[in-house]
Amino acid sequence: MPITVLLVDDEPLVRAGLRAVLEAQADIEVVGEAADGAAVIPLIRQLRPHVVAMDVRMPLLDGIEATKAVLKTIADPPKILVVTTFENDEYVYQALRAGADGFLLKRARPAEIVHAVRLVAEGETLLFPAAVRSLAAExxxxxxxxxxxxxxxxxxxxxxxxxxxxxxxxxxxxxxxYVGLETVKSHVSAVLAKLGARDRTQAVITAYESGFVTPA
Known part of the structure; x- marks a missing residue:
């Protein structure tokens, strides 16, 4: 079963580029597109994508508010991958705090885009670059x-x-x-449950905001 993706960006060229990259993969299918966050919830209900690749800055409803709305409204929400131009954009961090699962730079190479979608679909954490770690610490x-x-x-x-x-x-x-994969999964589940975190991204945010982990 392929990973299904909904593309949400107000720039047609960005959507076209992401579609071309993702649909070249046998295990990924782009099931829909939208030009603004205001259209996200109806499309999620209709298409049930596994991942939403969502621009953080859009004219009517931006990625932050759209993420909040999805998590509040959809019972079993898809993974949300915020797409941005600048990794140190405070909007990106606000979207992650709101519940987005990770982010992707628009200038990312095709292999990085595919890897990000697969990683988020599997429930793994995308690496937080130094700029985002610093924002979390702040x-x-x-x-x-x-x-x-x-x-x-x-x-x-x-x-x-x-x-x-x-x-x-x-x-x-x-x-x-030096432990088994199932042991790690058990520990990760315990960490999320104890922190009251929705997913790994939220756990990472808590780790940095609390000072438990500091930016290198």
Missing amino acids: YGNRQAREALERAALTEREEAVLRLIARGLTNAEIAAEL
Whole structure:
């Protein structure tokens, strides 16, 4: 079964470029397009995509508000991959805080675009570049620190969270810690549950905002 993708961007050329790259892959299918975030929810309900590739800046409803609306309205929401021009755009970070699963630069190479879609579809975390890590640290808040304290993570769970924050996949974490893949999945699930995080991206944001992990 292919990974289905909905493209949301107000620039037709960007949508056309993403479609061309993604549809060249046997395991990915672009099932629809929209020019603004205001059209996202009806299309998700109609097409049920696995991933929404959504521009962060759009004229009517931007990617931040569209992400919030999707997560509030759709019972089983798709993964949301924010598409942006600048990685240090504060809008990107706000979208991640709102619940987006990762982001993709418009200038990314075709292989990077495909990798990002596959990674997000599988529930893995996209690597946070230094610019986004710094933004997370700047947004550090007491709520994040309290959430981490309440979580009472074990030593191994703390190690897993640090590796998630570095952008490692489950397989890479397993290799780093010399444990089995199923063990890592169990630890990741425990970390998310204890932090009350929707997904790995939200856990990473908590890790940076709380000061548990600091930008290199």
